[in-house]
Amino acid sequence: MNLLLAAVAILVAGGVVALWRDRGGPVAAVAGCVVGLVGAGRVLWTGATVSLRLPWNVPFGSFYVEADALSAFFLLPIFGLSALAAIYGGEYLAPWRGKKSLGAAWFFFNLLVASMAMVVLARNGVLFLVAWEVMALASFFLVTFEDERDDVRAAGWTYLVATHLGTAFLLAMFILLGRENGSLDFNRFTAGKAGLVFVLALIGFGTKAGFWPLHVWLPEAHPAAPSHVSALMSGVMIKTGIYGLLRVLTLLGPPPAWWGWTLIGVGLVSALVGIVFALAQRDLKRLLAYSSVENIGIITLGIGIGLLGMSTGLPVLAALGFAGALLHVVNHALFKGLLFLGAGAVLHATGTRDIEHLGGLLKKMPATAVTFLVGAIAISGLPPLNGFISEFLIYLGAFKGGVSASAAIAVPLLAVITGLALIGGLAAACFAKAFGVVFLGEPRSDHAAHAHEAGPAMRGPMLLLASGCAAIGLLSPLTLGVLTPVVSVLTPADVLWEAARPLTIISGAGIGVLVLIGVVALVRRRLLAGRSVGETVTWDCGYAAPTARMQYTGSSFAQPLTELFRPLLGTRKKFTPLAGYFPAPTTLTTDTPDVSRERVYRPVFGLVEAGLSRLRWLQHGNVQLYVLYIALTLLVLLVWKLS
Amino acid sequence: MMAFVHILFALVLAPLLLGVINRTKALFAGRNGQPLLQLYYDLAKLLRKGAVYSRTTSWVFRAGPIAGLAAVVAALAIVPFAGTGAPVSFAGDLVLFAYLFGLMRFFTVIAALDTGSSFEGMGASREVQFAALAEPVLFLALAALARRTGSLSLSGILGAVTPSEPVWALVAVALLVVLLAENARIPVDDPNTHLELTMIHEVMVLDHGGPDFAFILYGAALKLWVLGALLVGVVLPGENILLSLVAMLALAVVVGVIESTMARLRLLRVPQLLVGAGALAALALILVMR
């Protein structure tokens, strides 16, 4: 516990120091994170829950912190990714030195990390809410780092409003939980009105986690933020929503089945919508943001399956669902952090996030390309990397339920499997597009043509994250040792060892595939040894002068699939068809705004605003009118109260 | 022991299937057609050649065929043949099975994109579209079988087949469509068209040559064999190896017949075909729920 609190203290202190000496910011961040990692690791290693409770002089508040397996498990990615993001950010922010106050940026960065840690540690409603809101504010200020740009300001506004509305639901939720005992300490909470509490938690935490349709802020805010911050927000901050949901579930006692079904539904929809929208994007970071919605969906799906297992008395189902979800939390932190850092390196090198202006970067920035490829394979859930492992656990859970449970449960579960398969295929397509269009082929613009590899401080973290993806993928059985105590916080986890035994074989198979690749590669080398290996242009039907503009674009690559999901996407097309024998040059432009934003939130806000502005005539400017209000109020009250 | 024998069979006989298919088509077309062992000759020739690479390409282009071949060989180790379990089998291996094909596809696709050619980009784009639709069908079909047999491993499933029920027919049809789509056969794709604009799989490998191309062709043959083995396992259970091998050849003939009697669907129609197959699999799933 002391180590964890010390880590938080270091982070906060370092943040304050950064206000004067901004170079101190990343140093303190790394130091704090390392200390924190040690602390979290100790908790997981010893398996002992440590807690600390001090009186705190605010209404209903107490400084009550506790680190059990669940908290410690979430602390690992928080501290780990934050440290790497800090190292990366030190170099990434360099161009702004002198133009902007980096001190403030680092202050809020450290504050963000510290508050995330506190969110996970807090065991008192007020303390949690304070940490939660500090987290929101800190990230808001980081998002609006480049507030001279209109789109960034707009994104910041959207994010701020969304997160604030979400918090409102949490206020009500905590009060309801603490209603019977009059204390807001988690250990005094009672599960009265559990259903209502669950719904409030779903909305409140779902807004932060980015469940569809509460995700609107996500594709706006993540691209706007500096890339190492996007990595942090997408990699771990939105996971605090998942943590909150899980924590509340531990307080609510045995779940009814509909909670599970709700989460499964929410997860499936979020994942599908998320990945389909990701496919349609041409802004690299926006694409990654939508894919975060997808992965959050997969995590939620896992939790839903876990709850279903608990409510229907299928312990294996429960254990596998939760294990898959939790492992995916860490995995997503790894590869999404990696991908955002990679995107940042690209942005840093080329100055654009528009993938249609990129291409051929693999030759310019080999290290970034390799790590990005690893991230892409991992996030597509392909073996032998970590993404497959967590998705496999969820698949396995669903299959076990689908095979053994009664039809009423089995049919939906097997439908879920089909959905997962579809999502997997789409994810692979999406990231084949992302990697292929950005890093392969010829540069599509001067930006890309004159790109340069990122510096060591940016490459290092990416390499570490990539190796993390590989490690979990190839050593997956070891993760069970960490997962079991965490899962057991939520549901009996002793069945997990038995159920998850295949992981051994899978990792074996993964290694096998790698060996095979090596063998085939060797064969190829032997074959080509001493033979003529020529170079020429790409075959283009004999047209021998290909230009970069003849390449397939990202949009055209995704077009068949986006066409398939057109009703869902609502893509806007502007195209003037060719006419005549010698048609004039024409253009085709498409953009895919977020449907829920365009069709739901915007109209509703508009209506509310219009409706309210009608009432403005109240303040009409005539003093006579104002006195009339007084007289009328008086008369109404007298007549109403005295008769 | 048997299991490894099957792998041996596959590695050796896979190219033969394509030969059979082509001979069947030739027969229908009233030609002599190429020799049964044509693909072997091609492979032998290609392996002896050097290579020519586009200046645009990078190591990804060279890695594509290698990873693809490795993945399909790994998948081969999971499918049982002739009732005997596969060397690798565990609860949920069907997921790994499907995702290995995903891995293969991913590398083929990025290798295609690495050339920067619009044709190969086009092919890649179609490939991912159809695969994204074919995968759910495969999973639905396997889910139905898993539910029916109560097992989560391919070996377990195919070990407990009772093909007397209609369910198996439905699943078989669905699997056949998946097989055709995954292996780029008519009615989804026409392997020996000569117009790049209409190709899917072929166009993706336009720029490959020499050993790389050999790997691709061999990998494709293995893929056909693997899915074929699955299909055969569903319709014709039993310990008899010879019978199963004959069934494989018969399947090749069937594919040939289909290719000769059907025309390639318009690309816009392909999704409907796959969704239809999905419907069949779903129906099977409902049926096994009783």
Add this chain to the structure above:
Amino acid sequence: MMIFALVLVPALAGVAAVVLRHDRARRALLVLTALAHAGLTGAVWVVLPGPIFGGWLALDAPARLFLSVTSVLFLAAAVYAVGYLAREPHGAEKDFEDGSLFTNAPEAVFTACLLWFLAAMTLVTASQHFGLLWVAIEATTLASAPLIYFHRHHRSLEATWKYLLICSVGIALALLGNFFLVVAASTPEAAPVPMVLGELTARARQLHGPWLKAAFVFLLVGYGTKMGLAPLHTWLPDAHSESPSVISALLSGALLNCAFLGILRAHQVCAAAGQAVFGQGLLVGFGLISMAVAAVFILGQADYKRLLAYSSVEHMGILALGIGLGGAATFGAMLHAVNHSLTKAALFLVAGNILAAYRTKSTADVRGVARLLPVSGVLWVAGFFAITGSPPFGPFLSEFTILKAALDQGRGAVAVAYLALLALVFIGMATVVLRMAQGESGRATQREPWLAVFPPAALAATVLVLGVYVPPALGRALQEAAQAVGGF
């Protein structure tokens, strides 16, 4: 004796301000008086002075609380005012909205009225006798009217006229309310009860029911007008937007509290007479209506000082709601009164800095405050987050407490409305405040005078501290105050 001093020191200082010749001396006097007053107030916390005038003047828990807030705010305002007056030109100056020429009121009048204003407010907090309370509250109106009319141009004139007329009407009704209370207190069977709070609450049982209710209605409407409860709030945005920012700070932070105290006193009597429910129903209603009206005008507000004024309406609504809910919410309301005063005063002072730098009150023309005025910019944003009840600032705790009380009492509808309105206000303010704070200002960063940034910074810091730590002494005081007005 000490109470006497508290009232007399500023009053006499005001007289002195009229006779003094030199501006510097007058400003020194202003600050010194503020310090003296603050010192005396501090002393009150150490040794509690007993009631004087047969209990007409006494400092019970609520009085101590509001007196301290007033005193602190006045000190900050006085320091700020020195810098402000130094900045203000003496001759004719150009009005930045319509370019017409205008002059300021003589500084002597300004300072004198400022000091008398303080005296009047002190009297309000200290007076236990209802008649005296009324006189004092009316006196605050009269003392502050010239302050609002400091810039002698037609807009401030209009604002002053509306302020004077509307508040006078309201106060007149309150006077009638007082008379009703007397009637209610003079029943034939028992000897009439004197109008002193202690006596009334002690012998509240023998008050005449209907007349007491009527009295409460009149007092509520009357003092509510002054407090700015919608729909009686109409003078508030005009007065706040047209008066000098330092005055707006005092109006919002201190004066509204005084009116609130008047209503609290009436509520005390009602509660003691067992009529609490009657009054609380009305208070909840007024509270929610005020929040709603404020939300309406905060959304898309084009003038940032009016924005702050409407936010004051909203928070007065929250106070009324808190008292109306009773129980734990009363404590919340007391805490919120403190938090709101400090935060809002800081915001108005910052608004003054922004106004001085940009020479416009229109939100559309202000950009990049954070870049042009680093300190004020930070305070502006921080103050916004504080006033909208975000942790880790004080108002969060008080608003949360009120929400908790509402839900614990099972008043779900009230809680939902409360949350929804808070969210609405947040959205409205966020849109305006962030648009002002962010972006490029197009000008070089300015050095800000110490006198202009220190007072709001100090207040904001206090709010931040109150958000993470409520000092036990303050906590006890709030507790007592809450118990005094029938909550806990």
Add this chain to the structure above:
Amino acid sequence: MNLELVLILVVLTNLKLLGSSRLGSSIRTVGVQGLLLGLLPLVAGHDLTARVWLLAAGGAVIKGVMFPWMLMRALRDAEVRREVEPFVGMLTSILIGIVALGASFWLGHRLPLPRPAGSLLLVPVALSAILMGLFLIVSRRKAVSQVLGFLVMENGIYVFGVGVVQETSLLVELGVLLDVFVAVFVMGIIIFHISREFDHIDTDRLSMLRDWKP
């Protein structure tokens, strides 16, 4: 001269106010009303102590003499003579006044005094004066007539105070008088400024400050 008579005269003066458009005469009417109120303490049935005399004198002087004088001055500075087109016509005003009278009788009936006062008319008359005062403020355009309205309201409250309430201490009542005096004084100043700033005192044109942009 007895209480009832005074009260009735008060009502009549109010009605006259509602009906008259000439500001000068209105001010004079209010002055008369003020003098009547000066009489009130003497006829309200209190025992005539020095306190009561003082109160009567103060009331009469301030309400009957000072106010009219101050308002007359403000009027002279503003050189306006009559209330041109008020929001509500004179005749309607009188009718509304009568309605208000009825309403206040109803209210007075709903609120029986716990301890009977000098006359049953007291409460209704006071209330009616308050209502009519409010009505004057709402319905008139000129600042001066709004001040008049405020005074009428104030007088109504004064009637109630003096007639019904015995126990209030002299200090408070003098404080009240003083406050009102200062209020009217300040209002006079403001009116003077208004007339100088706008060269008219129609307050309905004093409506620059608003949030409603038609």
